[in-house]
Amino acid sequence: MNKAGFVSIIGRPNSGKSTLLNTLINEQIALVSHKVNATRKRMNIIVMHNNAQIVFIDTPGIHHKEKILNQFMLQESIKAINDCDLIIFLAPITDNVDNYINFLNLSKNKKHLLVLSKMDTLNREKSINKIIQYEKYKDKYLTLIPISSAKHINLKVLLDEIIKYLPESPYLYDTEVISTQNIREIYKEKIREALFDNLNQEIPYQSDVIIKKIQEKKTIDKIYAEIVVEKDSQRVIVIGKNGKSIKNIGIHARKKIEQLSDKKILLKLEVITKKGWSKNKKQLKEMGYDFS
Ligand SMILES: Nc1nc2c(ncn2[C@@H]2O[C@H](COP(=O)(O)OP(=O)(O)OP(=O)(O)O)[C@@H](O)[C@H]2O)c(=O)[nH]1
Ligand SMILES: [Mg+2]
Known part of the structure; x- marks a missing residue:
């Protein structure tokens, strides 16, 4: 058994x-x-x-x-x-x-x-x-x-x-599966990881990522994502002078995603402000943090 x-x-x-x-x-x-x-x-x-x-x-x-x-x-x-x-x-x-x-x-x-x-x-x-x-x-x-x-x-x-200490039971998932997390969640976490790697102080804690669209092609996947921050001043920092910071974040995140995927990845990032999103129950719910 x-x-x-x-x-x-x-x-x-x-x-x-x-x-x-x-x-x-x-x-x-x-x-x-x-x-x-x-x-x-x-x-x-x-x-x-x-x-x-x-x-x-x-x-x-x-x-x-x-x-x-x-x-x-x-x-x-x-x-x-x-x-x-x-x-x-x-x-x-x-x-x-x-x-x-x-x-x-x-x-x-x-x-x-x-x-x-x-x-x-x-x-x-x-x-x-x-x-x-x-x-x-x-x-x-x-x-x-x-x-x-x-x-x-x-x-x-x-x-x-x-x-x-595990109960006797048939397998719960196919034996090839390593996570039942959907691919959007995993991509989101990889982009958040790039935010943690590249940004200081409170910004990683006050930001999040929304995967807007994934276009799958034979050899390349295109991922469109938004980085959400709480204040316009944070948006300016995430983008950086001449877009340097967002470019770095994008390169980092793309490499992390490519390590998990067997295809090339094209990552399009946009930075948007949602004022005080992490302090507001309704906005948190919209971002996938659903209190029950
Ligand atoms: N030296 C050493 N560092 C480790 C080891 N395991 C994890 N770390 C480091 O500890 C830090 C935290 O690791 P995480 O795996 O993110 O910790 P976590 O418990 O998931 O943290 P939260 O998600 O914030 O609760 C990272 O910098 C890791 O590289 C280890 O076995 N040895
Ligand atoms: Mg952890």
């Missing part, structure tokens, strides 16, 4: 959730950034391992902020906590154990693996000390696994452990 199930990856912003999933499928599908709060919506990434199909749910980092978009993000993570067969709580090895205690309160002790990421960033002695601190809570987690996505440490151990 095969196994299949949903596994939510939960953790604070920047803990390496999206990187872990990209590493497991060896593709850069999920948005990764050195800046916090990169992921905004749940995204699934599917990994086949032995006789099991693991449907991972990438989530926004758990954080508390007044802004309405941030509240949507928190709601996304809480839905993922409540709606899965197993949780992975991911915390960088350098993080304070208090963050784990906060997660225990939020998740109401749901079944989870405690996974400590970025093992490559701390020496052995300090890592062992940290693990000992977590072991005080060993009746709370199923297993503690230290990993590194960057150095590919313990990733197979992690998958072996996950599938122990």
Whole structure:
């Protein structure tokens, strides 16, 4: 009998959730950034391992902020906590154990693996000390696994452990599929990633991307997208002097999309202002952040 199930990856912003999933499928599908709060919506990434199909749910980092978009993000993570067969709580090895205690309160002790990421960033002695601190809570987690996505440490151990806890079930998706996310969402995230890479301060957080149209031809796909910002002053910065900044963003985003696609990509970007879009429920809904 095969196994299949949903596994939510939960953790604070920047803990390496999206990187872990990209590493497991060896593709850069999920948005990764050195800046916090990169992921905004749940995204699934599917990994086949032995006789099991693991449907991972990438989530926004758990954080508390007044802004309405941030509240949507928190709601996304809480839905993922409540709606899965197993949780992975991911915390960088350098993080304070208090963050784990906060997660225990939020998740109401749901079944989870405690996974400590970025093992490559701390020496052995300090890592062992940290693990000992977590072991005080060993009746709370199923297993503690230290990993590194960057150095590919313990990733197979992690998958072996996950599938122990999945229910027996026929596969939920075709075994070739690596994400059920539609291609528009994936392109949108790649363009947002280019915004995170190229823009400073608050602009990545106050901007978004709308894919207007995709024209598929035999050897080339044409993608028409809008970058949405909150203020005209941000629009001026995103475009840059003589259009230099938007050109760079476009080149970056196109390369990222071409890595995922077997065709050439032509990317047409336009920058528009929607005043205060991230603070307005109706506008957020129009942009695909649907509160329920
Ligand atoms: N050294 C090291 N860096 C890592 C590792 N995994 C992730 N990172 C880095 O950590 C940063 C954050 O990674 P993300 O995958 O975007 O983190 P996230 O948890 O998805 O963040 P949010 O979406 O904002 O919640 C990036 O700069 C990654 O390159 C790792 O194993 N080792
Ligand atoms: Mg992420």
